[in-house]
Amino acid sequence: MANPHTNQPAHVKHYFVSSEQQFDAAKMGMWLFLVTEILLFSGMFVAYTIYRSWHPETWMALSTALDWKLGGLNTLVLLASSFTVAMGINQIQRGNQKGLLLNLILTFVFAGVFLVVKYFEYSAKIEHGLLPGAAFDPHGISHGFDYATYNVPYGPQFFSIYFVMTGIHGFHVLVGMGLFAWITWKAKNGAFSAEYYTPVENCGLYWHLVDIIWIFLFPLLYLI
Amino acid sequence: MSQDHGHHIIPVKMLYAVIGVLVFLTVLTVALAQVELGVFEVPVALAIALTKAGFVVMIFMALKWDNRVNASILAVGALCVLIFISFILIDTEFRGDLSNTTEGTIMDQQRVEQAMEGREPERSDISFNRQ
Numbered sequence: 001m002a003n004p005h006t007n008q009p010a011h012v013k014h015y016f017v018s019s020e021q022q023f024d025a026a027k028m029g030m031w032l033f034l035v036t037e038i039l040l041f042s043g044m045f046v047a048y049t050i051y052r053s054w055h056p057e058t059w060m061a062l063s064t065a066l067d068w069k070l071g072g073l074n075t076l077v078l079l080a081s082s083f084t085v086a087m088g089i090n091q092i093q094r095g096n097q098k099g100l101l102l103n104l105i106l107t108f109v110f111a112g113v114f115l116v117v118k119y120f121e122y123s124a125k126i127e128h129g130l131l132p133g134a135a136f137d138p139h140g141i142s143h144g145f146d147y148a149t150y151n152v153p154y155g156p157q158f159f160s161i162y163f164v165m166t167g168i169h170g171f172h173v174l175v176g177m178g179l180f181a182w183i184t185w186k187a188k189n190g191a192f193s194a195e196y197y198t199p200v201e202n203c204g205l206y207w208h209l210v211d212i213i214w215i216f217l218f219p220l221l222y223l224i
Numbered sequence: 225m226s227q228d229h230g231h232h233i234i235p236v237k238m239l240y241a242v243i244g245v246l247v248f249l250t251v252l253t254v255a256l257a258q259v260e261l262g263v264f265e266v267p268v269a270l271a272i273a274l275t276k277a278g279f280v281v282m283i284f285m286a287l288k289w290d291n292r293v294n295a296s297i298l299a300v301g302a303l304c305v306l307i308f309i310s311f312i313l314i315d316t317e318f319r320g321d322l323s324n325t326t327e328g329t330i331m332d333q334q335r336v337e338q339a340m341e342g343r344e345p346e347r348s349d350i351s352f353n354r355q
Contacts, residue, residue, distance in 0.1 A: 023231075024291055027290075027291075027294065028291070028293060028294060028297070031294040031297045031298060032297055034298070034301075035297055035298065035300065035301035038301045038302070038304075038305060039301065039304060039305070042304065042305040042308050042309075043308075045305070045308075045309065046308050046309060046312050049309055049312050049313065049316070050312060050316055053313065053316040053317060054316060068254060068257070072250065072254055075250050076247060076250060079243060079246045079247060079250065080243070082243075082246075082280060082284050083239060083242075083243040083284070085284070086234065086239050086242075086283075086284045087236070087239060090233060090234060090236060090239065093231060093233045094233065204285075205285055208280050208281070208284050208285045211280060212276075212277045212280050212281070215273050215276045215277050215280070216270075216273050216277070218250075218253075218273075219253050219257070219269040219270075219272070219273055220269065220270075220273075223253065223254065223257035223269060224257060224265045224266060224269050
């Protein structure tokens with residue numbers, strides 16, 4: 001499968017010296033993109049910092065409105081998906097296409113589980129009026145607990161920040177599922193090998209970043 | 225250079241060890257949230273989250289064995305975040321303390337204020353004025 005003009009493997013574009021150079025260039029581009037993602041989320045973390053530092057009592061009161069069990073479960077699910085991505089890359093580096101395929105499917109499933117859990121969390125919040133801004137109206141009784149006690153000053157701001165941060169993170173998970181569906185399909189058709197697995201590497205880097213964002217969101221929103 | 229002979233393959237054993245550490249740190253941060261830590265609550269939670277992120281970046285994202293240029297790109301991003309958060313905290317935590325632009329130091333002013341308070345007559349001594 002070599003290019004007859006350059007004596008390079010078929011996946012190497014003519015403007016690269018080698019497969020290695022092409023891989024490094026793609027990966028560096030991915031890291032640059034990840035930094036823009038970090039900056040996107042840092043704006044929201046700054047908003048979080050301002051409101052938390054001015055109204056710590058609101059943050060402490062309303063972090064209990066979020067279910068740490070579901071949040072913790074989702075943390076473990078995302079950690080597991082990061083692990084399967086790393087395992088998949090390990091497998092394809094050894095030339096094991098089936099091992100890669102299995103790990104990519106597992107990653108896709110874990111991402112789906114994350115969104116299903118998030119769906120149940122959001123439904124409970126919407127049902128009891130724990131909503132952002134003007135829509136904030138805690139009401140209803142569940143398991144003997146009166147949600148009206150969550151009606152504290154600056155509660156609307158807390159839930160604005162909660163929904164924007166977890167919403168944009170959830171959107172990234174959705175995009176990640178699309179990416180993993182795409183590379184899983186490619187992997188099934190045998191597109192990747194120990195010599196060429198750049199899309200797997202870069203989608204993996206993206207996925208790890210989505211995991212890292214959640215590593216910070218979980219304690220900051222659910223626990224403290 | 226080793227890179228010319230293919231990429232660094234992270235041993236499966238190490239991947240298992242890292243996921244073990246990450247799960248342990250998740251359990252630890254949940255457990256510590258149930259304990260009353262006072263002012264250390266946020267720093268402890270952030271320290272654990274940073275440690276977890278460090279393991280993901282270094283091992284899962286393989287930055288430890290990667291081209292150094294990628295590490296410096298990440299470092300620039302992290303530096304920006306640090307600047308954003310720390311400058312915001314300087315504002316939110318110390319607003320008012322820093323906007324004092326009158327002559328003399330804050331300690332000078334406090335000394336004058338205390339001297340003035342010392343000269344303030346008792347309320348009962350000036351009550352005849354009100355009648």
